[in-house]
Amino acid sequence: MNKKMQFEQDTLSHLRTNVREIAAIDLGSNSFHMIVARIMNGSIQVLSRLKQKVKLAEGLDENAVLSQEAITRGVNCLALFAERLQGFTAENVNVVGTYTLRRAVNNDEFLRQAAEVFPYPINIISGQTEAKTIYAGVCHTQPEKGRKLVVDIGGGSTEMIVGDDFTPIVAESRHMGCVSFASKYFKDGKISQENFESAYQSAVNKIEDLGWEYRNLGWQSVLGSSGTIKTVHQVIAATLDPNGIITKARLEDLIEQTLRVDHFESLNMIGLNPARVDVFVPGLAILRAVFDVFHIEQMRYSDGALREGMIYSLEKNFQVADIRARTAWGLTEQFDIDTEQAHRTAGSANLLAHQYTQWGKPTLAEEMKNVLLWAARLYEVGIVINHKGMQKHSAYILQNMELPGFDREQQRLLALLVRLHIGTLRITDLTQFARYDEQDVLVLIRLLRLAVILNKSRQATEKPQKITLKTNRTSTDWSLAFEQGYLDRNPLIWNELRQESQGLKELGVGLVFN
Template identity: 70%
Template structure:
């Protein structure tokens, strides 16, 4: 985590922000067209709307790479719908990219001609490598993972594979294999069979086997997957196996065995499988299985960021920062007019106390949980913009429902939970249940934030100190605070808050002495 002083950073950040600017990013994919409309405000992107329409351009591409008039019409009709939403937008604030099917179509000029009649914005048909790099940018700008990453995106007509460090792609490849094109080629009339699946998987392996050496030589610390196929696999795993939706080779094999029991796309029945994905799910699964096998991937997480997010962030050059969460926090600080001095005081206290916690039930996620605690300390007052009464409820609602680049869904839920119970009474049963974090660890984080808030109740009158000792037992039930001599006598408000907290915790079978 970047522990720079938020006050200094926010001050510098404030000088950089300009006027509110509305932007739109459109991805003309082989399966669906996507549009994001957002505004740049206080140096951060605030998504206003997302539109998606299934167009299936790739289905209209014949063996001679001629795009049928029916497919062109479907695409143009969708663009006419998008144009309605974009009325009044300056062309420089709209970025439209065409991908695999449009770059393969020999008559793409005819598509552009017809589109121009209803859609008054330029369409840029990008190369496979540019598409891959833009996908990587979308993932890098929205996900919390740092270090070297392998990013995989399975689209309707092509699959992109990228290894990068930070925001810099080191190797970017695009191959002609997608869920729509493979459905057409290997699963005619939607028929499913083990033979069809194996042919599709082997074809995908043949297309990417030359990449294994270079990619494995570069190496990676984490693997992220984006777009429809991987999102659907993530949703199915979340609904049936693992609430975190982590994709592993074993889970892919289990999923393959299940889908091969059906003989047709129309007969697929899986929790988490949306109806509009049934006709491309099995071919996409074959491609993903090949990617896992070729690169010996152990696990993959789903990323909300993809091509359209990369296109969107490309419209503003000031977003490339080393810490996505810091950019998000600074944007919220500006948007909700946070008292950054108070945020820093609470952060300082949370950090001081947290360093003294020696036992975490799930040590694997200790650093991640601490990081979320520190951001909760800095953002705990965002709800004050609504009303100081019920501050904790307003803050939790905002943090649970706002776009938070740099935080995945489970981290966002934890952030909102900590902020929700920063003050006032609560019961242990009130705390949200998490797939990744244990109840004991979440309760520890809640107690730490509550203490940090209490210690700074007087705001600017707070007497700062680094001489607070926190002793806990291995069960984290009994906590003992030791202050510098005369500290509590000089801070009667803190003492009263601690007495009230001790009484509250007794009802939860927890102990606090000081």
């Protein structure tokens, strides 16, 4: 283990002794959101989420004066949040106001009325601070490493950030949001080619000066966050691609469908929440402008954004290089996983996986092998419930917990591998994935099952000096070769391999060993 990894593990180990409940509240232009979470075992555990649509931006007039009606809606929502926060100290509550409160010339009146029902300080942050906090939220929750472009389309503003790992390089916030654009370009919910193009061109005008600088910096991945991009992702996932990847062609397809109707109330798409139609249409215009100005090829949705960035900012020690490692360490502590056994099993899985080369999707090989290693480290997480049926308990935990650092397909794959690491394996057990090849998934399952078998004796396990894995041309038949005398000295492993070989015959695949 290198010094950096050791430092991060020591840091997270220290955190497990400090249980702390925290809250983050985002006073957005469209909705107010609150997350209540607990810092425990070196990880963030979300306890509750509250959201209320207040449409603050609708109350901002041409002179940037916030109406009393809008103030009242916001204050009433904060009174509700205050009920949930009883007993919280001020240092554990982070509240920020964004675009609308930033712009309102009478925001002091909002703060005065809010103070009567809400006993926590409200910090109205700058656009650049908002952008950097959004970037932190994405980085702390998503698996992508290296340079990335992050885009967040909110109710009143859009943030665009390019950064390396946790460090933003450029961060900008521009005054264009789905609520403000809805009232300006889609009055009374009317849709037309003309008003859509007006909204699109306005968005282009607001960000085209950023285009060259951002494109010159470049990126390896593009992530989008918050409501508009989430909604576009959900519609694409329901109609075009289960992964919900946003591409230029898919975006144009949604725009074409949108322009077939003449009013918000007439727009009916699978995956589109009717309550979000009023912000979906102007959001499409803004998103199209972002794609065009920055020459984006594809974008993945991130469920981490401003609120997550606020939460993680309360505990600086969470900034580790590998988000998955932090997540796994938290699970290890929370569920008291045998770390030595996890290390042994992961070592065996790694040894075997590096000898397998016949991947159906070679470009995903490293990603799949990484998920395999995390499955090898976490397959016993369900033992805390019951050893009987442990694989089902483990899979349920991993499928239903929030796992920062794993996207949804990776989380589904992780849970499947853990569920099938032991017991009878049937072809009907294999789940369909949008991203992964079915045969590759079967390969991962077989590799994990072998790694578990090789370490059944736990601390009494004899680590073989060499294992050779060979496969036939179709990769269905595998051959394992151990050093001389190893299987004679380990009859339990020999018997487990024999049973595995018998069971695999029903799948039409073979396993021989010597």
